[in-house]
Amino acid sequence: MTRPWMFNRYKALALVMLMAMATPVDSAVSDQQRERAYQLLQQGEHHAVTALARGDREILLGLLALEQGKTKKAITFLSSSSVQGDPVAAMIRAEAYRRQSVQAATRAGNYAHAVNADISRLKEAKLSAGLNEAELRLEKFVAAIDKKPVAVAAVVTPEPVEQQPVTTTVWVNDNTTPPVSEAITLLESVSQAIESWRNDWQSRDADAYLNHYHPAFSNDKHDYASWSQYKRRINRNKTFIEVDISNIRIVKEIAERSDARTVIVTFNQKYRSNNFSANGSKQLYLTRTSADQNWQILSEGNVGSSPRKAAVRAQAVTPASKPAQSSNSTQWAINIAAFDTRSHADEMAAGILIDGEQQPFVSAVPLGSREVHRVRIGMFASKSEAVDAMMQICPQLDVSDCWLENLPGNGN
Numbered sequence: 001m002t003r004p005w006m007f008n009r010y011k012a013l014a015l016v017m018l019m020a021m022a023t024p025v026d027s028a029v030s031d032q033q034r035e036r037a038y039q040l041l042q043q044g045e046h047h048a049v050t051a052l053a054r055g056d057r058e059i060l061l062g063l064l065a066l067e068q069g070k071t072k073k074a075i076t077f078l079s080s081s082s083v084q085g086d087p088v089a090a091m092i093r094a095e096a097y098r099r100q101s102v103q104a105a106t107r108a109g110n111y112a113h114a115v116n117a118d119i120s121r122l123k124e125a126k127l128s129a130g131l132n133e134a135e136l137r138l139e140k141f142v143a144a145i146d147k148k149p150v151a152v153a154a155v156v157t158p159e160p161v162e163q164q165p166v167t168t169t170v171w172v173n174d175n176t177t178p179p180v181s182e183a184i185t186l187l188e189s190v191s192q193a194i195e196s197w198r199n200d201w202q203s204r205d206a207d208a209y210l211n212h213y214h215p216a217f218s219n220d221k222h223d224y225a226s227w228s229q230y231k232r233r234i235n236r237n238k239t240f241i242e243v244d245i246s247n248i249r250i251v252k253e254i255a256e257r258s259d260a261r262t263v264i265v266t267f268n269q270k271y272r273s274n275n276f277s278a279n280g281s282k283q284l285y286l287t288r289t290s291a292d293q294n295w296q297i298l299s300e301g302n303v304g305s306s307p308r309k310a311a312v313r314a315q316a317v318t319p320a321s322k323p324a325q326s327s328n329s330t331q332w333a334i335n336i337a338a339f340d341t342r343s344h345a346d347e348m349a350a351g352i353l354i355d356g357e358q359q360p361f362v363s364a365v366p367l368g369s370r371e372v373h374r375v376r377i378g379m380f381a382s383k384s385e386a387v388d389a390m391m392q393i394c395p396q397l398d399v400s401d402c403w404l405e406n407l408p409g410n411g412n
Contacts, residue, residue, distance in 0.1 A: 028139050029135075029138055029139055029142050033142050034064060034067070034138075036145070037060065037064065037138065037141060037142055037145070038061070038064040038065075038068075040145065041057055041060055041061050041064070041141075042061065044057070045184060046145065047183065047184075048141060048144040048145045048147075050183060050184075050187065051144065052141065054082055054247075054249070055080075055082045055083040055086050055089065056137055056141075057082075058077045058078060058080045058082055058083045058089065059077075059078070059083060059086070059088055059089050059092065059134050059137065060134065060137060060138055060141060061074075061077040062074040062075075062077040062078040062089065062092050062093070062096070062134075063092060063131065063134040063135070063138060064138075065077060066092065066095065066096050066099070071096045071097075071099050071100045072100075074092070074093075074096040075093055075096045075097065075100075078090075078092055078093040078096065079093065080247075081246075081247075081268050081279070082246075082247050082268060088133045088134055091131070092131060092134055095131065186250065186253075186261075186263070187248070187250060189295070190248065190250060190263060190265055190286060190295060191248050193212075193286065193294065193295035194245060194248060194265070194267070194284070195245075196212070197209070197212040197297070198243050198245055200212065201241060201243055202241050202242060202243055204235050204238055204240075204241055206228075206231060206232045206235050209231065209235075210227075210228050210231065210232075212294075212296060212297055213227065213228075213296060213297045214287060214296035214297060214298045216298060217296075217297060217298060217299065217300075218298075218299060219299050219300055219301045219305060220301060220305060237275065238273050238274060238275070239273075239274040240273060240274055241271075241272075241273045242270075242271070242272045242273070243269065243270070243271050243272075244269070244270040245267050245268070245269055245270075246267065246268045247267055247268045248265060248266075248267040249265065249266050249267065250263050250264070250265055251264050251265070251266050252264040261287070261288060262285060262286070262287040262298065263285075263286050263287075264283060264284070264285055264286075265283065265284045265285075265286055266281060266282070266283050266303050267281070267282060268280075268281055268282075269281070269282045280302075281302070281303045282300070282301070282302070282303070283299075283300070283301060283302060283303045283304065283305055284297050284299070284300050285297065285298040285299040285300075286298065330406050330407065330408060331378065331379035331380060331381060331406075331407055331408075332378060332379065332380040332381075332382065332383050332385070332386035332404055332405070332406055332407070333376040333377065333378030333379055333380070333386070333404070333405050333407050334376060334377040334378055334380075334386060334389060334390045334393065334394070334402055334403075334404060335374055335375070335376055335402060335403050335404070335405055336348070336352070336360070336374075336375040336376065336377060336394070336402055337374070337375045338365075338372045338373065338374045338375070339372065339373045339374075339375070340370070340372060340373070341373065342362065342364070342373045344373075345362040345373035345374070345375050346362055348360075348375050349361060349362050349375050352375075352377070359377070360375060360376070360377050361375075361376055361377075361378075362374065362375055362376070363376055376405075377389070377393060378407075379407065383404065383406075386404050387404065390402055390404065
């Protein structure tokens with residue numbers, strides 16, 4: 001007859017063996033490094049953490065919590081919406097559940113004989129691949145902790161030949177890491193703006209809520225006017241609104257001059273009201289004209305969406321106008337497009353929102369026996385100034401065939 005204390009010893013031994021089978025071997029990360037990594041991941045502010053790919057923070061937190069025997073905490077990390085559908089997270093989560101089951105059986109002592117078959121099947125489960133993959137990610141993360149973040153270097157673009165198509169880009173993508181202090185400051189500023197927007201949304205105060213939107217706001221269905229009408233109508237039917245936001249990330253930033261900036265932000269959103277509920281990912285275009293101004297929403301939609309209207313630099317709302325005047329005999333203009341009809345050219349010019357004196361305008365240009373209408377931005381006193389502006393503006397308008405033209409000082 002097996003004594004209860006012997007049964008418990010065997011169960012404890014089985015648990016140790018089971019966990020050893022599922023633990024990565026030959027890890028290059030020391031216990032001290034693992035503890036430091038766990039602390040930094042929980043804080044979420046270190047540049048190595050903010051540079052992680054979506055879901056990796058939760059996977060690493062889950063791995064390290066699991067190693068500390070905190071299976072419940074590991075399951076919480078690995079059940080986050082940011083790792084939904086991730087096979088590595090799913091395998092580690094399954095491992096956490098497996099360890100929970102074995103621990104429960106061990107605690108049950110000689111009452112656990114009823115689940116012996118289940119424990120045997122758990123031992124045969126092959127989940128170490130997920131742990132090994134997570135371990136590799138942990139090694140990369142630990143290596144990045146003490147590395148200095150790489151500052152964005154200025155790119156010198158050769159001056160193009162006149163009428164040469166523009167092919168450069170002004171996007172700074174999310175795998176180029178700005179200086180850590182600047183990146184943290186920017187993320188904090190954006191996070192505060194989103195939190196203020198969330199609170200005003202929950203308050204059902206339509207005026208306060210809409211104050212977060214730029215007058216040039218647009219998405220696939222609305223401009224600012226129709227969006228305002230739509231939201232006011234929706235709010236009238238709400239008795240309460242609850243919005244939870246998590247995992248805020250700046251995924252792209254438009255290279256701006258001075259302090260004017262536009263960023264694309266993604267996050268997870270849980271929405272609940274008296275008559276509607278939805279969970280998902282959302283994307284905002286946020287813009288501001290200077291560091292002391294509030295961020296405003298230029299566009300809102302699903303991840304990957306974009307504004308309907310082209311928006312350049314600080315997106316200040318300025319109607320299409322005549323070019324800035326100068327005493328120079330000749331000046332430079334950026335040609336954006338040409339149309340056979342004036343109305344189409346005017347429509348495009350009106351849709352380009354740009355700050356400063358150099359505004360979109362339309363010129364009628366004789367071309368053989370007919371007349372074309374060119375949409376231009378200018379005028380610029382020097383060719384180098386025009387080239388610099390063209391490199392900034394045209395990629396943002398998604399126009400690849402802009403060209404420069406030397407014109408009389410009045411631009412007409």
